[in-house]
Amino acid sequence: MEKVLTVCPYCGSGCQMYLLVENNKVVGAEPANGAINEGELCLKGHYGWDFLNDTKILSKRLTKPMLRYNRDEPLHEVEWDEALDYVADRLKAIKEKYGPDAIMGTGSARGTGNETNYVMQKFMRAVIGTNNVDHCARVCHGPSVAGLSLIFGSGAMSNSIPEIENADCLLILGYNAAEAHPLVAKRIIRAKQKGAKIIVVDPRRTEAARISDLWLQLNNGSNMALVNSFANVILANNWQNDKFIGSFTEGFDEYRKTVERYTPEYAQTITGIAPSLVEEAMKLYTHSKNSFILWGMGVTQFGQAVDVVRGLGSLCLLTGQIGKPSSGVGPVRGQNNVQGACDMGALPNVYPGYQAVTDAANRNKFAKAWGVEKLPDKVGFTITEVPHAVAAGKLKAFYIIGEDPAQSDPDSAGLRKALTELEFVVFQDIFMNKTAHFADVILPATAWGEHGGVFSGADRRFQRFRKAVDAKGDVKDDWIIIGELAKRFDYDLTYKDTEEIWNELISLCPSYAGATYEKIERQGSVLWPCRTPEDPGTDYLFKGNIFQTPSKKGIFFATEWRSPAEMPDEDYPTVLCTVREVGHYSSRTMTGNCWGLAKLADEPGYVQISEEDAARLGIEDEQLMRVTSRRGSVMARAKISDRVKTGAVYMTYQWWIGACNELTIDNLDPISKTPEYKYCSVKLESIQDQAQAEQQLITIYNNLKRKMGAIVS
Numbered sequence: 001m002e003k004v005l006t007v008c009p010y011c012g013s014g015c016q017m018y019l020l021v022e023n024n025k026v027v028g029a030e031p032a033n034g035a036i037n038e039g040e041l042c043l044k045g046h047y048g049w050d051f052l053n054d055t056k057i058l059s060k061r062l063t064k065p066m067l068r069y070n071r072d073e074p075l076h077e078v079e080w081d082e083a084l085d086y087v088a089d090r091l092k093a094i095k096e097k098y099g100p101d102a103i104m105g106t107g108s109a110r111g112t113g114n115e116t117n118y119v120m121q122k123f124m125r126a127v128i129g130t131n132n133v134d135h136c137a138r139v140c141h142g143p144s145v146a147g148l149s150l151i152f153g154s155g156a157m158s159n160s161i162p163e164i165e166n167a168d169c170l171l172i173l174g175y176n177a178a179e180a181h182p183l184v185a186k187r188i189i190r191a192k193q194k195g196a197k198i199i200v201v202d203p204r205r206t207e208a209a210r211i212s213d214l215w216l217q218l219n220n221g222s223n224m225a226l227v228n229s230f231a232n233v234i235l236a237n238n239w240q241n242d243k244f245i246g247s248f249t250e251g252f253d254e255y256r257k258t259v260e261r262y263t264p265e266y267a268q269t270i271t272g273i274a275p276s277l278v279e280e281a282m283k284l285y286t287h288s289k290n291s292f293i294l295w296g297m298g299v300t301q302f303g304q305a306v307d308v309v310r311g312l313g314s315l316c317l318l319t320g321q322i323g324k325p326s327s328g329v330g331p332v333r334g335q336n337n338v339q340g341a342c343d344m345g346a347l348p349n350v351y352p353g354y355q356a357v358t359d360a361a362n363r364n365k366f367a368k369a370w371g372v373e374k375l376p377d378k379v380g381f382t383i384t385e386v387p388h389a390v391a392a393g394k395l396k397a398f399y400i401i402g403e404d405p406a407q408s409d410p411d412s413a414g415l416r417k418a419l420t421e422l423e424f425v426v427f428q429d430i431f432m433n434k435t436a437h438f439a440d441v442i443l444p445a446t447a448w449g450e451h452g453g454v455f456s457g458a459d460r461r462f463q464r465f466r467k468a469v470d471a472k473g474d475v476k477d478d479w480i481i482i483g484e485l486a487k488r489f490d491y492d493l494t495y496k497d498t499e500e501i502w503n504e505l506i507s508l509c510p511s512y513a514g515a516t517y518e519k520i521e522r523q524g525s526v527l528w529p530c531r532t533p534e535d536p537g538t539d540y541l542f543k544g545n546i547f548q549t550p551s552k553k554g555i556f557f558a559t560e561w562r563s564p565a566e567m568p569d570e571d572y573p574t575v576l577c578t579v580r581e582v583g584h585y586s587s588r589t590m591t592g593n594c595w596g597l598a599k600l601a602d603e604p605g606y607v608q609i610s611e612e613d614a615a616r617l618g619i620e621d622e623q624l625m626r627v628t629s630r631r632g633s634v635m636a637r638a639k640i641s642d643r644v645k646t647g648a649v650y651m652t653y654q655w656w657i658g659a660c661n662e663l664t665i666d667n668l669d670p671i672s673k674t675p676e677y678k679y680c681s682v683k684l685e686s687i688q689d690q691a692q693a694e695q696q697l698i699t700i701y702n703n704l705k706r707k708m709g710a711i712v713s
């Protein structure tokens, strides 16, 4: 048996593992001694590999290009040349007729790796001639990237994941590590064991809340008011670090004026948190030697998210809790390579290495390197703007790589309308999924395990992942597909291997320049910035309190709290918040096709509901129930839970039948354009005839599986 060292393809923790291979078939997985996981894996690492063997439990692997010349026809299998010729012809025609900005492309935060993201954004910019390239960071930690860039000049985690366990105080907001990043959760537990104080801000009693010293169970959607009151209390008690503020920051006076209004008594009218708890929390945060703030989607998936991120960064500036080990900001990135897709410039405003497209010197540098006369200077569309841009007649074609917007984006009905109205949709993936059914052309790619490259873990960590088996079927690596397409535009975007791509991109990005394949292999991982051959990489940022803003100072920010867009009312009296399932991953194409994980939890998915709400509605545990918003209605199973407060329910977004995005609202943060997945209003109903509903569920599920090419027993 052969053991191939690689990196887990699920969450952004970046655990290293071995794939066990026999006769070109993956037969198991074992933990490796990576810097993050040190010889352990969570359940997805252990059991999340047999989708590679095309189990057809939920959907089938894509194994041949498919195409239809007319939307009324079904997709049929074709040879690669026919598929790629057609894609090139249609994209050229659309560019000719409407201009390059009528075409949108995505990178992918999943199995494909950094090299594909680099090649894809180069294709969109140099070949198509648009900055319309984006990916799922937009619906995820986009506000962290935008907010932290404004405060500190850099949008990533300031410290590494292993540093978490040596913090003296952890302030954790809207982040459920136990389910989202189990091997980060391990570091939180170790911190606790080493004596750290843990403060959790979450409306649900998460595992971190359960082990915390202080749990602030705030009202859903009230983060900004609470963060302002944190600052108010620090200043009222004179716990701020005046020396740090004087030497390393800007904008303090304005900031102070705004937070002055947010006395804990006033904030309580919005957050529901007692003033004494706010004071206790800030006493711990300010008096601990090294305090580290961690946050997740409970901060970023709101219409007011960038502001809250800036508020959290400002707490660091107020207290000097940054620029040293185990102290700073930790927006713990979600997908295995979402940090990487951002690092590679699969974003509408920056080239690889976060170099702005609006800067003429950057444009000239990349134009020269890529052998084109000029590059577009206008910031492109975000993926969440797609439905609106299609409705406005501005977007006509969408080239989607490794994303499932029909399942993952908010307000599914609106998204389906956009996918239908687009003139041309190209879909490049490893599995059939909901989005595939809207495609004109399907391009099948190799999966994680069948190709190699570099992923960036959540803490700016470059790690090599490797090919373990040859792919079956007529599939190609993502970057090779894009290269073959570019040829049809008379542009050479072909490379010998991923290392050749990597060497080109690091030569264009000063902060990655020293991170060669050789160094990543030798060290096991390299954290950027890594600027020279001698530089081993950087654990924590902002040493000496020098920030990366133009003035090199940190920039304070506070603003008024804004309420979520859709508040509960008589017709829709309950708050819906959407979160994650521990054993399944995002749109579930991969975990849903793994035997060990598929058996753990299945359709239609759960609604976490308080005992009181369930009793009032006559709903029993495990019963099917109905959840309806102004945008849609779905069936799901009740999970009566003492972790949630009456008045708010929680659904996980992994389910195709209990699909919570039929219900969610696309209220976007004005800066990052991230949707408010964490808040909309719904009504809940019991279902009288449970036997009939269970039968209906089986019928719907079997039909869905057949449509996805799964085997229905």
Ligand SMILES: Nc1nc2c(c(=O)[nH]1)N[C@H]1C(S)=C(S)[C@@H](COP(=O)(O)OP(=O)(O)OC[C@H]3O[C@@H](n4cnc5c(=O)[nH]c(N)nc54)[C@H](O)[C@@H]3O)O[C@H]1N2
Pocket (backbone or CB within 6 Å): 011, 012, 140, 141, 173, 174, 175, 176, 177, 179, 180, 181, 201, 202, 203, 204, 206, 218, 219, 220, 221, 222, 223, 295, 296, 297, 298, 299, 333, 334, 335, 577, 578, 579, 580, 581, 582, 583, 584, 585, 586, 678
């Ligand atoms: N098993 C599994 N793991 C995953 C994923 C998966 O699909 N499955 N997805 C990955 C991805 S893409 C990501 S981005 C990460 C995300 O992982 P997390 O950032 O942990 O995201 P969520 O679980 O969606 O939400 C986090 C918490 O926010 C809380 N919350 C809700 N509203 C509020 C509020 O108003 N204020 C505050 N302070 N908190 C609130 C919720 O109760 C929840 O506990 O997980 C990654 N890991």
Ligand SMILES: Nc1nc2c(c(=O)[nH]1)N[C@H]1C(S)=C(S)[C@@H](COP(=O)(O)OP(=O)(O)OC[C@H]3O[C@@H](n4cnc5c(=O)[nH]c(N)nc54)[C@H](O)[C@@H]3O)O[C@H]1N2
Pocket (backbone or CB within 6 Å): 108, 110, 111, 112, 113, 136, 137, 139, 140, 141, 297, 301, 334, 335, 401, 402, 403, 404, 405, 407, 408, 409, 410, 428, 429, 430, 431, 433, 445, 446, 447, 448, 478, 578, 579, 580, 585, 586, 587, 588, 589, 590, 653, 660, 661, 664, 677
């Ligand atoms: N309601 C609600 N919705 C949410 C969220 C929420 O909290 N609530 N969270 C949001 C967040 S944080 C995120 S990040 C998004 C995630 O949303 P998506 O990015 O749509 O989710 P994934 O399942 O990761 O989709 C990735 C696709 O990539 C494919 N894929 C995997 N590996 C490869 C590869 O090597 N090559 C190619 N070409 N394809 C590959 C998979 O088969 C899958 O179809 O969902 C968002 N949606």
Ligand code: SF4
Pocket (backbone or CB within 6 Å): 008, 009, 010, 011, 012, 013, 014, 015, 037, 040, 041, 042, 043, 044, 045, 046, 180, 181, 182, 183, 184
């Ligand atoms: S914690 Fe994340 S990276 Fe580690 S094994 Fe689990 S899913 Fe994979």
Ligand SMILES: [Mo]
Pocket (backbone or CB within 6 Å): 136, 139, 140, 141, 334, 335
């Ligand atoms: Mo995410």
